[in-house]
Amino acid sequence: MRVVEKRQLLSADEISRTLKRLAHEIIEKSGGTTDLALLGIRRRGVPLAQRLAKLMRDSTHVEVPVGTLDITLYRDDLSTVGPQPVLHSSEIDFPVDGRDLVVVDDVLYTGRTIRAAMNALFDLGRPKRIRLCVLIDRGHRELPVEATFVGRHVQTSGTEIVEVRLQEVDGEERVMLVDRVP
Amino acid sequence: MLQRSSHLLEIEGLTQAEILFILDQAKPFQEFQRNPLKKLATLRGKSVALAFFESSTRTRISFATAAARLGADTMSLQAESSSLKKGESLVDTIRTLEAMRPDGFVIRHASSGAAAFIAQRVDVPVLNAGDGMHEHPTQALLDALTIRDRKGKLEDWNVTILGDIIHSRVARSNIHLLSKFGAHITLCGPSMWVPREFEAMAPNVRCTARIEEALEGADVVMVLRVQTERLHEPALSPDDYILRYQLTPERLRLARPEALVLHPGPMIRGLEIDPSVADGPQSAVLEQVTNGLAVRMALLYHLIGRAPADAPHPAKDRSNASD
Numbered sequence: 229m230r231v232v233e234k235r236q237l238l239s240a241d242e243i244s245r246t247l248k249r250l251a252h253e254i255i256e257k258s259g260g261t262t263d264l265a266l267l268g269i270r271r272r273g274v275p276l277a278q279r280l281a282k283l284m285r286d287s288t289h290v291e292v293p294v295g296t297l298d299i300t301l302y303r304d305d306l307s308t309v310g311p312q313p314v315l316h317s318s319e320i321d322f323p324v325d326g327r328d329l330v331v332v333d334d335v336l337y338t339g340r341t342i343r344a345a346m347n348a349l350f351d352l353g354r355p356k357r358i359r360l361c362v363l364i365d366r367g368h369r370e371l372p373v374e375a376t377f378v379g380r381h382v383q384t385s386g387t388e389i390v391e392v393r394l395q396e397v398d399g400e401e402r403v404m405l406v407d408r409v410p
Numbered sequence: 411m412l413q414r415s416s417h418l419l420e421i422e423g424l425t426q427a428e429i430l431f432i433l434d435q436a437k438p439f440q441e442f443q444r445n446p447l448k449k450l451a452t453l454r455g456k457s458v459a460l461a462f463f464e465s466s467t468r469t470r471i472s473f474a475t476a477a478a479r480l481g482a483d484t485m486s487l488q489a490e491s492s493s494l495k496k497g498e499s500l501v502d503t504i505r506t507l508e509a510m511r512p513d514g515f516v517i518r519h520a521s522s523g524a525a526a527f528i529a530q531r532v533d534v535p536v537l538n539a540g541d542g543m544h545e546h547p548t549q550a551l552l553d554a555l556t557i558r559d560r561k562g563k564l565e566d567w568n569v570t571i572l573g574d575i576i577h578s579r580v581a582r583s584n585i586h587l588l589s590k591f592g593a594h595i596t597l598c599g600p601s602m603w604v605p606r607e608f609e610a611m612a613p614n615v616r617c618t619a620r621i622e623e624a625l626e627g628a629d630v631v632m633v634l635r636v637q638t639e640r641l642h643e644p645a646l647s648p649d650d651y652i653l654r655y656q657l658t659p660e661r662l663r664l665a666r667p668e669a670l671v672l673h674p675g676p677m678i679r680g681l682e683i684d685p686s687v688a689d690g691p692q693s694a695v696l697e698q699v700t701n702g703l704a705v706r707m708a709l710l711y712h713l714i715g716r717a718p719a720d721a722p723h724p725a726k727d728r729s730n731a732s733d
Contacts, residue, residue: 298438301452301711312715315438315708351447 233406237364237382237390240401246379247276250361251283253377254330255290263328263356267295269345270316272334275396276363280332295320297331302344318348325353330377334392336362339373364403366390416535416716418709419526420545421586429587432708433555433564439704439711440555442479453482456714459512461504461528462539463519465489468675468699469539469548473516476706482714485510504528514714517541522579535713540579548709549674550583552702554591556694557630559701560670566592570624570665572657573634573682574603575617580674581634585611598624599634599655600646621655628665632672633657636682648681658684662692670694 238246258264261284268277274296281294298316306312331345342360349355361377366384382390384405391404421429442448458477462470465488477484487507498506500519507515514535517525522542529536540546558564569588575581575597585595589612597604601619609615618624625631638648662669671683671693679685687693 301438301442301450306452306715310716312712315435315711317438317441347451351445351449353446 230409231389231406232409233404234388235405236402237405238380238403243363243379243394243401243403246363247279248283248287250363250377250379251280251287254280254361255284255288257376258328261290261292263326264290265293265295265322265324265327265329266361267297267320267329267331267345267349269331269333269341270296270298271397272392272394273297273332275394276334277332280361293322295322297345297348299341299344299348302347304340304344320352323353324349324355327353327355329355329358330361331358332361334363334394335390336360336365336373336375336378337368337390339369339371342373343371363392364390416713417525417529418535418537418547418713419529420538421547421550421583422545424547424587424590426590429551429554429590430564432551432705432712433558435708435712436551436555436701436704439707440701442707443700443703448479449481450479451481452711453477453480453513453715456481456513457483457485457511458514458516458710458714459507459510460484460486460516461507461518462486462488463500463503463517463524464540466518466539468702469518469546472699472702473537473539473706473710476703476710477714479703480707480710480715482513482710485512500524500527501531504531508532508534514710535716537709537713542579543577543582544579545583545586546579546674547583548702548705549580550587551709552698552705553584553632553672553674554587555701555705556672556698557670560694560697561629561668564588564591567594567629568596568627568666569593569630569632570596570598570628571632571634572621572624572655573599573636574640575599575608575634576603576605577637577640578634581632582611584632585615589613589615596624596628600651602646621661622664625661625664628669630670630672631657631662631665632674633677633683634674635676635678638681652681656680656682656684657687659686659690662687662690668692672698674698 266277266281268274277294281292284290284292296319298318300313300315359376362375363379365378365381387408389406393400395401474484516537516539517528518539519541522544524541525538538547571581594614597608597617598621604617606617673695
């Protein structure tokens with residue numbers, strides 16, 4: 229099995245413009261930002277959530293707290309073959325009770341990660357509302373999960389992979405569509 | 411990091427990197443203990459056999475709670491009610507438990523090497539919860555986690571261990587672990603309990619019978635439980651022990667001002683430790699308990715959570731199993 233790059237879905241510039249739009253949308257549609265908080269899902273949701281918070285601060289001077297969520301313990305695909313995935317900390321410095329949470333991830337695919345994230349959040353408290361913001365929605369849902377804020381909808385086949393590459397994690401900035409070929 | 415073995419039998423054979431990996435993996439579980447809802451489904455459907463052939467309260471409750479919070483079920487064998495009392499052999503007891511298809515064993519036994527013996531005879535991971543005078547690896551790991559958290563790092567401390575060293579698996583596991591991180595270790599107690607042979611266990615280990623000498627410059631003081639029944643081996647009365655070896659506030663002042671006091675429990679207040687030291691700001695005995703839970707959750711997650719290898723266990727050869 230080889231992995232080949234098929235095409236670029238978003239350039240660095242397009243990622244930046246998309247995030248700007250998403251930051252505006254979140255503020256517009258939240259009906260007040262008092263309880264608003266962003267939670268980035270490890271790994272690439274974390275820098276995205278931080279960037280969204282910075283954009284909100286720069287454009288509207290709204291200070292939105294940002295937390296980090298590691299969902300490994302809540303995954304439903306553990307104990308397949310091989311060692312267990314390495315755990316990371318969730319870093320959430322504010323109580324989630326009564327919060328208006330926006331969970332941030334790079335790609336929405338089967339919906340299983342978001343299911344895990346919601347389970348993790350309910351162990352921490354009772355948020356007032358949970359919405360989802362993703363950079364790419366690539367379809368192929370296996371659970372009834374939809375995102376409230378979507379950067380770009382992309383049609384994909386089951387063998388294709390959407391790779392979001394971010395400066396903070398990958399040292400480059402673009403979104404690629406790659407394919408697995410036998 | 412835990413790829414080399416599916417068991418946790420001792421500290422001695424672990425590398426520095428493996429130990430640090432376990433401590434790092436305990437961190438998310440330390441945070442988890444502060445959650446209002448302390449129940450995961452991560453190991454749902456798994457079961458852990460807690461085989462305690464020697465009585466234990468804290469370690470057994472800690473492992474049982476760790477398994478429960480990860481969503482695993484436990485089957486518990488306790489020394490007091492054990493069929494061992496009726497003369498069943500260790501191997502037969504383990505095979506009986508194994509027939510109930512647990513996904514892992516936690517073993518406490520009065521004989522050194524018992525956990526390794528069982529690990530060779532079962533197909534699932536084995537965690538040593540204390541074997542005779544050999545090792546108590548999870549205790550040393552939780553002590554290391556407590557030291558790292560409270561003092562900011564694990565490396566290069568002066569560590570003093572007080573009490574019955576010769577009979578202590580806690581002391582042995584801690585000597586192995588801390589000496590891998592450059593500790594200077596001083597062992598102190600009545601000379602019948604602190605034989606000079608310990609100085610050959612690792613570099614920078616020294617023995618002394620004088621507590622004042624042992625405490626001077628200490629960054630960490632570990633107090634071991636004194637089993638009064640052992641005080642009679644060569645005669646030493648509890649009063650003599652208190653007089654010469656109890657960790658009192660006055661003696662603790664000989665250590666570094668910010669020295670940390672640890673005790674693996676159960677603690678006999680007024681015998682090996684003065685109550686005001688046990689409850690004082692330098693004491694971390696209750697953090698040790700919470701950290702024990704986190705370390706055991708991390709180990710169960712990585713060892714029990716892993717899928718069983720489809721190949722038969724190479725070491726398993728029942729035809730050679732001896733009781």
